[in-house]
Structures are given as structure tokens and as C-alpha cells.
Amino acid sequence: MMDPRGLLATFRDYLAAMDAPEVRRFIAGFDLDLPSRQLAAADIPVIERLHSIETGRGDVLLESLLRYAPDLHWARTYTSADFGNHFLQNYGWVEMFGSRGHFVSDEMAGGFLVLGSGIDYPDHHHAAEEIYIPLTDGSLWSKDRGAFTGRNAGEVIHHPSGVNHAMKTKDRLLVALYLWRGGPLSEKPKFQGDTP
Ligand SMILES: [Fe+2]
Numbered sequence: 001m002m003d004p005r006g007l008l009a010t011f012r013d014y015l016a017a018m019d020a021p022e023v024r025r026f027i028a029g030f031d032l033d034l035p036s037r038q039l040a041a042a043d044i045p046v047i048e049r050l051h052s053i054e055t056g057r058g059d060v061l062l063e064s065l066l067r068y069a070p071d072l073h074w075a076r077t078y079t080s081a082d083f084g085n086h087f088l089q090n091y092g093w094v095e096m097f098g099s100r101g102h103f104v105s106d107e108m109a110g111g112f113l114v115l116g117s118g119i120d121y122p123d124h125h126h127a128a129e130e131i132y133i134p135l136t137d138g139s140l141w142s143k144d145r146g147a148f149t150g151r152n153a154g155e156v157i158h159h160p161s162g163v164n165h166a167m168k169t170k171d172r173l174l175v176a177l178y179l180w181r182g183g184p185l186s187e188k189p190k191f192q193g194d195t196p
Contacts, residue, residue: 001071002067004072004102004103005103007065007072010060011032014060014061014177018156022158023131026131027179030107030108032097034103035103036103037101037103039073042073043070044092046091047069047074049116049173050065053175059135059153065175072094074092075092075093076091077188086119087120090118090119091114093114095110096110096112097110097111098180098186099186100185107181109178109180110178111177112176112178113175113176113178116169117169117172118170118171119169120166122166123166123192124166124190125162125164125165126183126187127184127187128184128187129159129180129182130158130159130178131156131158132156132176133157133176134152134153134157135154135176135177136174136175136176137152137172138150138152139167139169139174141165141167142165143164143165
């Protein structure tokens with residue numbers, strides 16, 4: 001069993017090297033030297049898809065995630081009643097730190113989202129402010145009900161509190177780093193048609 005603190009350190013170094021002002025502001029004053037929470041490894045189907053990733057030079061964080069993946073506590077917010085079984089087989093996340101992740105923080109949550117190819121993650125919103133940084137190329141993102149835009153690894157996508165957003169994958173899977181703060185850290189996102 002690999003200690004996830006090694007992956008946390010790589011996560012921290014990755015963020016520290018980002019120049020984007022949204023990222024600098026988001027993590028300002030936040031110390032990622034956090035107490036650990038003992039979580040057992042938990043497997044979900046989409047993790048099998050990670051084997052298909054070919055990493056290149058500079059993909060240090062992605063390579064680290066692939067090494068640690070079998071020992072992480074993978075989870076899903078939804079059930080097949082939400083978006084069907086295909087979605088459920090091709091979706092998952094792991095919280096590195098936050099209210100339920102491998103490390104304890106009440107202030108910010110952060111981790112990784114994985115979407116298999118050919119997936120629509122429907123338009124949704126939540127109170128927390130959010131940053132996504134894809135670690136793979138070729139996913140499509142919509143913000144505030146705008147047109148879907150292609151995003152590549154290393155781009156910073158910021159969703160202010162309550163702003164609608166949606167993601168799609170085509171022929172490639174998506175792995176993205178995420179950060180949440182300023183709202184309930186384990187809130188289930190809200191979708192059109194949800195009862196308030
Ligand atoms: Fe979100």
C-alpha cells in the first residue's frame with residue numbers, strides 16, 4: 001500500500017508551479033501539509049480505463065496518479081438512477097483532501113475526476129467555487145450555458161459559486177485535478193429539474 005502523502009506532495013508541487021492568477025488566488029494561504037485520514041482502497045470501473053493513458057514528458061502529476069490509483073479511495077456521487085449505467089461505469093473521483101478524502105481539510109477539497117470517453121456530464125451547479133485543471137487533452141467544457149469549448153492539459157477552468165457548467169468527452173478519457181472551496185465540501189451538485 002502506497003502512502004498517499006507522496007501523491008499529495010506532487011499535487012502541491014503541481015499547483016505551486018502554476019502561474020494562473022485564478023489558481024494563485026484560490027490557494028493563497030492554504031497549507032497542503034494536512035493530517036491524514038485512514039481510508040481503504042476502493043475500486044470503481046472507470047479506473048480500468050486509466051491503463052489506456054499514454055503519458056508524456058512533464059506529466060509528472062498524471063504519472064503519479066496512475067501509480068497511486070490502485071491504493072486510492074475512489075468514489076462516485078451518483079447512482080445509475082441519475083444518468084444511467086453507462087455514465088456510472090465511466091465516471092469517478094478521488095478526494096485527496098477535504099471533508100472525506102485521504103487528508104483532512106474543512107476549508108478546501110481537492111482531488112481528481114475521471115470521465116471515460118463518450119460521456120456527457122450534464123449541466124449542473126453548486127455553492128462551492130471550483131477550479132478544474134485537465135491533465136489530459138481533448139475534453140469539452142461549457143460554462144454559464146455557453147458553447148462547449150475544447151480544453152487541453154494544463155488549462156485552468158474556473159467556476160464561480162452557483163455558475164452552471166457541463167463537460168463532455170469524445171474519443172479520449174478525461175483526468176482532471178479539481179479544487180473546491182467556499183461552500184459545503186461534500187454537496188451533491190444540482191441539475192435542471194432537481195427539486196430545490
Ligand atoms: Fe462542479
